[in-house]
Amino acid sequence: MQLFFGFFIVIFCVFGGFLIHGGNLGVIWQPIELLIIGGAGLGAIVVGNPRHVLTELRLQLTKVLSLRKHDAFEFQRQLLLLMYELLQTAAGGLKALDAHVEEPHKSQLFKNYPMVLEEPKLLHFIVDNFRLMAMGKINEHELEGVLDQELEAIDEELNQPAKSLHKIGEAMPGFGILAAVLGIVMAMNSVGDGAGPAEIAAKVAAAMVGTFIGLFLCYAVLDPISNVMKQNVKSEMSTMECVKVVLVTHLSGKPALLAIDAGRRLVQLNIKPSFSQLEGWINALSGGGEEEKPQFNRRAGDRRG
Numbered sequence: 001m002q003l004f005f006g007f008f009i010v011i012f013c014v015f016g017g018f019l020i021h022g023g024n025l026g027v028i029w030q031p032i033e034l035l036i037i038g039g040a041g042l043g044a045i046v047v048g049n050p051r052h053v054l055t056e057l058r059l060q061l062t063k064v065l066s067l068r069k070h071d072a073f074e075f076q077r078q079l080l081l082l083m084y085e086l087l088q089t090a091a092g093g094l095k096a097l098d099a100h101v102e103e104p105h106k107s108q109l110f111k112n113y114p115m116v117l118e119e120p121k122l123l124h125f126i127v128d129n130f131r132l133m134a135m136g137k138i139n140e141h142e143l144e145g146v147l148d149q150e151l152e153a154i155d156e157e158l159n160q161p162a163k164s165l166h167k168i169g170e171a172m173p174g175f176g177i178l179a180a181v182l183g184i185v186m187a188m189n190s191v192g193d194g195a196g197p198a199e200i201a202a203k204v205a206a207a208m209v210g211t212f213i214g215l216f217l218c219y220a221v222l223d224p225i226s227n228v229m230k231q232n233v234k235s236e237m238s239t240m241e242c243v244k245v246v247l248v249t250h251l252s253g254k255p256a257l258l259a260i261d262a263g264r265r266l267v268q269l270n271i272k273p274s275f276s277q278l279e280g281w282i283n284a285l286s287g288g289g290e291e292e293k294p295q296f297n298r299r300a301g302d303r304r305g
Contacts, residue, residue: 003064003228010220033210036179037217041168049164057161060229070115072271077281078113079122079239080260080273083246084282085109086130087256097134101127121154125240129247140251147244155237162229169222176214183207235268242266257282 015025046054089096089109100107104127110117117123129147132138138146187203195203246263250256257279264278273281 001069006224007221014216014220027205028209028212030206030209030213033179033183033206033213036182037172037175037210037213040175040178041172041217044171045164045168048167049160053160053164056158057164060158060161060232061225063232064225064228070118072268073273075115076267076271076273078115079242080264080278081281081285082110082113082116083126083243083263084256084260084285085112086126087246087250087259090130090133090250091256097130101130101134119236119239121158121236122239122243125150125154126243129243133247133251138251140248143251144244144248147248151237151240151244154240155233158233158236159230162226162233165222165229166226169218169226172218172222173211173214176211176217179210179214180207183210238266238268 015028018028019025045057049057086097086100086109089100100109104110104123105117110123116126129143132146133143184204184207187200187207190200190203242263245266246259249259249262254262260282261275261278264273264275267273
């Protein structure tokens with residue numbers, strides 16, 4: 001909703017200011033210019049990126065533009081409790097994890113945390129590394145090295161769509177100039193056909209709209225969207241870092257609660273639960289008491305137990 005509200009502000013101020021200045025919106029509507037600029041941008045993205053980057057770009061754009069947003073605080077609660085249950089299961093022998101990590105979508109343990117199941121990359125990261133722990137002996141330093149390399153590769157891959165979109169955004173003013181030049185060529189060509197000054201002026205004005213469209217798409221549309229995509233990727237990577245720290249801390253011999261708390265510390269500040277909240281959730285999970293209800297302190301801007 002915030003994204004669409006921001007776009008509303010941009011459109012209202014830009015086009016509203018144009019109207020207040022005495023402009024006519026009909027002059028700006030130039031579908032041929034839009035076809036040239038949009039087609040050039042889309043074609044450049046297809047030419048300049050492999051198929052897997054295009055697929056990831058489509059997925060990330062869908063996520064950015066989706067009106068359905070999950071509760072980030074509840075997502076963190078489900079993730080931390082899932083990790084705690086997996087560590088508790090592993091305490092009975094890593095082989096006990098096989099029934100869960102081999103087919104997580106059929107595991108009742110994973111089904112208790114549907115928000116995590118809806119994140120395929122995170123789910124894959126969790127089950128892969130618990131499977132790695134179950135396959136053989138690996139100490140915390142070896143696991144940390146492996147996970148650091150894996151996270152670096154994931155970060156590079158997930159950020160590629162935003163980088164590509166940003167580059168296309170930077171090229172939009174150039175595509176706008178391209179459309180404007182073609183429009184000027186047509187306007188000059190009409191001189192030879194005997195066009196009058198009024199018709200030539202209209203054609204030149206229409207051509208200049210191409211430059212406006214290119215600038216508008218660059219700075220008011222594509223650049224903000226690519227920035228949102230980068231922030232979403234940063235949030236995803238923060239979640240995977242949380243999982244990494246939990247696993248490494250667990251392998252170092254720390255109790256499950258301390259391992260989960262180590263991961264909790266990497267959660268973004270605006271959605272980070274307190275230690276007392278985490279302890280309350282785990283106690284409720286273990287049947288040791290009622291679950292602590294999260295409260296949101298609007299004045300302080302955070303949730304408190």
